[in-house]
Amino acid sequence: MNLFVANWKMNMQRAGARAYAEELGRRIGERALSVELSIAPPLTALDAVRDPRGRWSLAGQNVSSETEGAYTGEVSARQLADAGCRYVIVGHSERRRIFGEDGKVLAAKLAQVRAARLTPIYCVGETQDERTRGLSTATLTRQAETLHGDPPDLQLVVAYEPVWAIGTGNVATPDDCAAAGQHLRGLLSNRRDLRLLYGGSVTPENAGAMLKNAGIDGFLVGGASLSVSSFAAIAGLP
Numbered sequence: 001m002n003l004f005v006a007n008w009k010m011n012m013q014r015a016g017a018r019a020y021a022e023e024l025g026r027r028i029g030e031r032a033l034s035v036e037l038s039i040a041p042p043l044t045a046l047d048a049v050r051d052p053r054g055r056w057s058l059a060g061q062n063v064s065s066e067t068e069g070a071y072t073g074e075v076s077a078r079q080l081a082d083a084g085c086r087y088v089i090v091g092h093s094e095r096r097r098i099f100g101e102d103g104k105v106l107a108a109k110l111a112q113v114r115a116a117r118l119t120p121i122y123c124v125g126e127t128q129d130e131r132t133r134g135l136s137t138a139t140l141t142r143q144a145e146t147l148h149g150d151p152p153d154l155q156l157v158v159a160y161e162p163v164w165a166i167g168t169g170n171v172a173t174p175d176d177c178a179a180a181g182q183h184l185r186g187l188l189s190n191r192r193d194l195r196l197l198y199g200g201s202v203t204p205e206n207a208g209a210m211l212k213n214a215g216i217d218g219f220l221v222g223g224a225s226l227s228v229s230s231f232a233a234i235a236g237l238p
Ligand code: PEP
Pocket: 007, 161, 165, 166, 167, 168, 199, 200, 201, 202, 220, 221, 222, 223, 224
């Protein structure tokens, strides 16, 4: 089933989050969904977004590489599970670039996520500079190496998010995305349950062509997910 994940990043207060969840619930109503939805709100809004009827799941945007203890400001995988999360985003380019998260830290985070029985949404993607220098596939190969210690029989979501496409309005073409996806699926051919998402300036206008032609299983949506009508349209809901 295709998966649509809303990554709100550091946006939204609790009242807005509650209103968003109510509106999303109204749009879905009693309908049995043929897609899977997940929302990654800020930690402060996890409670406000939770759907008692389970029509969408919750996702963490980040997680500590440590289990518990004196790590002020961090949140553990176990705490995210306790708060009702099903997924955790690991290795988002903003975490890699702004907070210096490297393969070693991300492998430790993945291990924490698995220990808490959560499913990672592992992000990969090349920068504009890497793309210009013809290093796109080499970058994906290097970033996928972080998954080597991750048990191949467990469900895995990988989000191909070219850094040059995130928040820029420069969406990748379906062909770009298909080529990256083919490379990633080849690298991860030992995985039993792999879903490949695309992320980067997805909108209701470009989502359809991408879903049809890029060989993906859904989207990780940033900016456009802050509007319930945009997120719903991207996911094909009314
Ligand atoms: C993201 O940050 O994961 C993302 C895909 O952002 P946007 O949709 O705003 O490009």
